[in-house]
Amino acid sequence: MKKIIFITVSLFFFLIQQSFAVVKIDITRGNLEPLPIAVSNFYLDNPAQFSPELKKLKLDEKISAVIKNNLTRSGLFNIIDPKSYIQSPKIAHLKPRFEDWALIKSQVMVSGKLLIDSKKRLRVEFRLWDVVAAKEIEGLALFATPESWRRIAHIISDKIYERLTGESGYFDTRIIYVAETGSKEQRVKRLAIMDQDGSNNKYLTLGNELVLTPRFNPTAQIITYMSYFKNLPRVYMLNIETGIQEVVGDFPGMTFAPRFSPDGSKIIMSFAKDGNSDIYSMDIKSRIVEQLTSHPSIDTSPSYSADGKFITFNSDRSGAQQIYVMKSDGSQVKRISFGEGLYGTPVWSPRGDLIAFTKIFKGKFYIGVMRSDGSGERLLTENFYQEAPSWSPNGRVLIFYRETAGGKGGAGASSALWSIDLTGYNEKKINTPTDASDPAWSGLLSK
Amino acid sequence: MLLRSLKNIFLVLSIGLLITACSTSAKKVAIKGDGAGDAYSGSDTVKFLATGVADRVFFATNKSTLTTAAKQTLSKQAGYIKSSKIAVLIEGHADERGTREYNLALGERRANAVRDYLMSLGVKAGDVSVISYGKERPVNSESSKLAWSQNRRSVTVKNK
Known part of the structure; x- marks a missing residue:
């Protein structure tokens, strides 16, 4: 268990000199030209320090490959084919000839070197070069144990993304989701966790009981989810560092749809009793439970606003499932969705400006976003079945799950994780070892 | 307060x-006479608690209203539960065409609609418990209108 958790990564800015950004990506526009970028392989500085096992890992190539994959998947960068790189990784890092990189139409170039320091730590140094202005625009050195090289690659990717877009990155993050196997009638569901790019997949539960809707605490390595343990459907909390899990609150019936408050101090969820579901919050430290809605309709899928002052949820109090916003004490309930069809699973952007949702209209399912007053509705993707968007910590990307239709006996039915940019572009499947559903994004690990 | x-x-x-x-x-x-809407009215997938006592009733999309047929089934169930002095568990289910969390609530609402009706027919509160499975346990996993109607159900099972 402990293994998946972090090795502290210390980082400091290598270069104090920060020149003006000449190259910059505008990610607020809808469709955009990906920025041509060259990512050189890194090189081993003093290879004699590297043990044969370490050399075999080929970290000089792999770190570069992880960075390339992250940048490509973001849809904002176009990696120039490494076959056209003329300079060796060492020269690229120490004294690049910018004309060579300009010649292959690269506007930015990434270089780096690896060494093992006296404490047997891996030291990774990277530089980001503005090819057009012929200067270095970012530099960083990171230390970590060699096993956590992937995290280093993600942190470097975040630095590149931040420097070139002006927004915080989301590569050094993880996804928690439900891994699914077996027939639909007797589906086996396990909690699983993986890096944002699908690597380091691990299972957190064995599949003995049904588990649903895991969500991260944005500030700690704790998740909340729903489990049918002992056939009592309840909300649980699980510390993924210690493996300790506990029931949330003492409710005499089903609790479900849990989510943490942005500061991680509360869990908000639904409690169903006698055919009625209302929204409750529980303070994790004091265990004080507060009832927030009290209406003879289904009130569920609550989500806090980024500042914790408001809650969005879905309710069928109007006669059909729609999205509402209220103050976090349960007052001033206001319906915000008024388009055709049903609206569910509202989730507030960590940037605070938008609410993502699932819309059901004429037998199709949509993932969309609207402002928190209900205006500016924009549908990003349409499919046979998809739901439950979750935001990347920078509020740029949504991850959700999509199911395909089953034939006789459920033949051909599948469930998978997908991500899409806020702009509606760059829709991508995220590969998982099994079928998958209910994804939720963590906060930045290195914050 | x-x-x-x-x-x-x-x-x-x-x-x-x-x-x-x-x-x-x-x-x-x-609205059709008894609110049946697109509730399933056939006998496929149906099992029996005892001779002539069907174990399940069906619901229209997003509804928890009991149809006339459902009420007939439940009155037979009530008679059987009372006479054989058993306790039962009502499982509430939804079809796959709704969001997961809403469906959990909907299954709970359906199971309670059944529980309330059984109690109105004299079944003791202590003898009926409920659980919702939302859309997690379909009986027919095909993605078709027929399968969805068979999955929008409550199933009464003997609770040992």
Whole structure:
């Protein structure tokens, strides 16, 4: 268990000199030209320090490959084919000839070197070069144990993304989701966790009981989810560092749809009793439970606003499932969705400006976003079945799950994780070892 | 506390007003005699608690209203539960065409609609418990209107 958790990564800015950004990506526009970028392989500085096992890992190539994959998947960068790189990784890092990189139409170039320091730590140094202005625009050195090289690659990717877009990155993050196997009638569901790019997949539960809707605490390595343990459907909390899990609150019936408050101090969820579901919050430290809605309709899928002052949820109090916003004490309930069809699973952007949702209209399912007053509705993707968007910590990307239709006996039915940019572009499947559903994004690990 | 209950009263009041205000337009919506809508009425997938006592009833999309057929089934179930002095568990289910969390609530609502009806027929509260599976346990995993109607159900099982 402990293994998946972090090795502290210390980082400091290598270069104090920060020149003006000449190259910059505008990610607020809808469709955009990906920025041509060259990512050189890194090189081993003093290879004699590297043990044969370490050399075999080929970290000089792999770190570069992880960075390339992250940048490509973001849809904002176009990696120039490494076959056209003329300079060796060492020269690229120490004294690049910018004309060579300009010649292959690269506007930015990434270089780096690896060494093992006296404490047997891996030291990774990277530089980001503005090819057009012929200067270095970012530099960083990171230390970590060699096993956590992937995290280093993600942190470097975040630095590149931040420097070139002006927004915080989301590569050094993880996804928690439900891994699914077996027939639909007797589906086996396990909690699983993986890096944002699908690597380091691990299972957190064995599949003995049904588990649903895991969500991260944005500030700690704790998740909340729903489990049918002992056939009592309840909300649980699980510390993924210690493996300790506990029931949330003492409710005499089903609790479900849990989510943490942005500061991680509360869990908000639904409690169903006698055919009625209302929204409750529980303070994790004091265990004080507060009832927030009290209406003879289904009130569920609550989500806090980024500042914790408001809650969005879905309710069928109007006669059909729609999205509402209220103050976090349960007052001033206001319906915000008024388009055709049903609206569910509202989730507030960590940037605070938008609410993502699932819309059901004429037998199709949509993932969309609207402002928190209900205006500016924009549908990003349409499919046979998809739901439950979750935001990347920078509020740029949504991850959700999509199911395909089953034939006789459920033949051909599948469930998978997908991500899409806020702009509606760059829709991508995220590969998982099994079928998958209910994804939720963590906060930045290195914050 | 007082404030909260006052608020709730206002909420109920305003909803009441809303319903009255909407009643004229609601009449226009065509609803079949017993609210059966697209509820399944066949016998496939149905099992029996005892001879002639079907174990399940079906619901229309997003509804938890008991159809005439459902009530007939449940009155047989009530008679059987009372005479054989057993306890039962009502499983509430939904089809796959709704969001997961809403479906959990909907399954719970359906199971309780059944529980309430059984109790109205004299079954003791202590003898009926409920659980919702939402859309997690379909009986027919095909993605078709027929399968969905068979999955929108409550199933009464003997609770040992």
